[in-house]
Amino acid sequence: MSEAQPLPEQADVVVIGGGIMGLSIAHALARAGQGSIVVLEKSYLVSGASGRNGGGVRAQWSNEDFIELMKDSIRICRDFAQEMRINVWFRQGGYLFLARSDAHAEQLARNVEMQRAHGLSTRLVDAREALRVAPILNGEGLIAGSYNADDGVVFPWPFVWGYANACSELGAGVHTFTEVLDLEVANGRVVSVETNRGRIRTGQVVLAAGAWSPEIAAMAGVALPNTPHRHEICASEPLKPFLEPLVAELESGLYFSQSMRGEIVGGVSNADVPEGLDQNSGLRFLGLYARAITRAAPRLGSLRILRQWAGCYDITPDGSPIVGAVDEVAGLELACGFMGHGFMMAPVFGPLFARHLLRDEEADLFARWNLRRFARGELANAGMILG
Numbered sequence: 001m002s003e004a005q006p007l008p009e010q011a012d013v014v015v016i017g018g019g020i021m022g023l024s025i026a027h028a029l030a031r032a033g034q035g036s037i038v039v040l041e042k043s044y045l046v047s048g049a050s051g052r053n054g055g056g057v058r059a060q061w062s063n064e065d066f067i068e069l070m071k072d073s074i075r076i077c078r079d080f081a082q083e084m085r086i087n088v089w090f091r092q093g094g095y096l097f098l099a100r101s102d103a104h105a106e107q108l109a110r111n112v113e114m115q116r117a118h119g120l121s122t123r124l125v126d127a128r129e130a131l132r133v134a135p136i137l138n139g140e141g142l143i144a145g146s147y148n149a150d151d152g153v154v155f156p157w158p159f160v161w162g163y164a165n166a167c168s169e170l171g172a173g174v175h176t177f178t179e180v181l182d183l184e185v186a187n188g189r190v191v192s193v194e195t196n197r198g199r200i201r202t203g204q205v206v207l208a209a210g211a212w213s214p215e216i217a218a219m220a221g222v223a224l225p226n227t228p229h230r231h232e233i234c235a236s237e238p239l240k241p242f243l244e245p246l247v248a249e250l251e252s253g254l255y256f257s258q259s260m261r262g263e264i265v266g267g268v269s270n271a272d273v274p275e276g277l278d279q280n281s282g283l284r285f286l287g288l289y290a291r292a293i294t295r296a297a298p299r300l301g302s303l304r305i306l307r308q309w310a311g312c313y314d315i316t317p318d319g320s321p322i323v324g325a326v327d328e329v330a331g332l333e334l335a336c337g338f339m340g341h342g343f344m345m346a347p348v349f350g351p352l353f354a355r356h357l358l359r360d361e362e363a364d365l366f367a368r369w370n371l372r373r374f375a376r377g378e379l380a381n382a383g384m385i386l387g
């Protein structure tokens, strides 16, 4: 797994992007014995959103596709450390969503009903019970919450490394510091991928470059509607364990959890972020976060922030991913547009994607989330987006 490995001249499948999505897909393809597979990553592993996220993993969603996918994903997360022989610091402390308005409380009630119908043990809680789950919270103005004890958090880096190691062991090449510069298309088919380290002939390209996907799709003449938006996050000094769940507020987009190392890791919505591939941090975010977390849990007002960083959300117009075939370019497959929840989706999505490629037929989910939905006006609204 390096830039030192020679780049092959030909591959059956080239995956662009060495984030969690590209690696999970490559791993599933390699496990299925899908010929020669190459992953191209322009920088180091965990340089993209997969190394910059909050590690939140939840099945509490407001649409059936996401709930079902995430039920499986949580199961995979639970077994990941043992299977991949790497500690991913998975901790199932639950997710506690909070509503401070009637409209949001009603939304939570509808979600809970749907989630329970899909076998989740999510509970609608009142303010008193929410405080029992997270005593640090300010109960004032709290109308309702929803709590699912099975949701959790992971440490993203070893998760990515676990997939990359497993890919290498299965014979899939993971090439870091290998930047895709162009996609060659002839007679409506992908025929090769040009990189800063040479050209690879291939008939199958999987574009899993997160927020960079639109600029790479454009190399093949394909316009994607996703846009990159910076999302900031920070971690505090480590504290003794006191917070079980990841707490998320629907009104402010505030979320925070306590990592296994004791840090409070969190972020908040920031409506003023312009579109762009910007991974820098700003002071404005700290002000917004400090105000929101102090309102939600006043005792955290004295929390010392040790580190702040940022990554890019890969935003789609309806909040759902863009996956599967591109009708105009045979051999080009998309796996992007995962917004602020691609990390949790990757463990289940990789194997689904491998089955999709192997079967060579479009499963329902891949039809609903295909790029062509935008031209047809058939949007697949996701709901419950954080941050």
Ligand SMILES: Cc1cc2nc3c(=O)[nH]c(=O)nc-3n(C[C@H](O)[C@H](O)[C@H](O)COP(=O)(O)OP(=O)(O)OC[C@H]3O[C@@H](n4cnc5c(N)ncnc54)[C@H](O)[C@@H]3O)c2cc1C
Pocket: 016, 017, 018, 019, 020, 021, 022, 040, 041, 042, 043, 044, 046, 047, 048, 049, 050, 051, 052, 053, 054, 055, 056, 057, 178, 179, 180, 181, 208, 209, 210, 211, 212, 216, 231, 232, 233, 267, 310, 311, 312, 313, 335, 336, 338, 339, 340, 341, 342, 343, 344, 345
């Ligand atoms: C602050 C923050 C908090 C988040 N919190 C959560 C959370 O709690 N839970 C959750 O599930 N999700 C969360 N997300 C979202 C999640 O991180 C992403 O959805 C997920 O990591 C996307 O994975 P990816 O592999 O698609 O993209 P990335 O991880 O961005 O990987 C894409 C890769 O493509 C590479 N690349 C780009 N251009 C090229 C090129 N030309 N050639 C070769 N390689 C290229 C990039 O270097 C990058 O490594 C958060 C995101 C951010 C920014």
